[in-house]
Amino acid sequence: MVRTPLTPEEHERGERLGRLLREARTASGRTIVEVAAAAGLSAETLRKIETGRAPTPAFFTVAALAGTLGLSLDGLLVQCELMPVVGTA
Template structure:
């Protein structure tokens, strides 16, 4: 199967999502957060660093649950609507 390259916008969306998740983790042990989300610590590192710009929906949901972060907030950040994310988080 050939993967279609991501657009620059998709790569940037992955960076925004990674930054949000890193901020939401706020110093908590990444291994514990990853395990609670049902993913490997390496996968969490890749997502937070923006090296995995399009994680699966289940992965994002698991991380949101582990971090007590509304999925709507993550979706708004990923879609580039920071104002909406602030309103949802606040």
């Protein structure tokens, strides 16, 4: 199976999701290791999501992180909507 390359907008959405999750985690005073363990993930997986290196995590991964961090999936969806990326060629 060949995966279609992500668009610049999709990369930006992944980076935005990572920022939102990192902000929620740091605001809660929890470490990557603590949140990852509570969500059933490896710390490296969470690190990749937070830094945008894994811009398209599985739905169940996002749901587990949202639940662990007390975030609304609806709120994350609205904040991570696809928006045109300006200045890319």
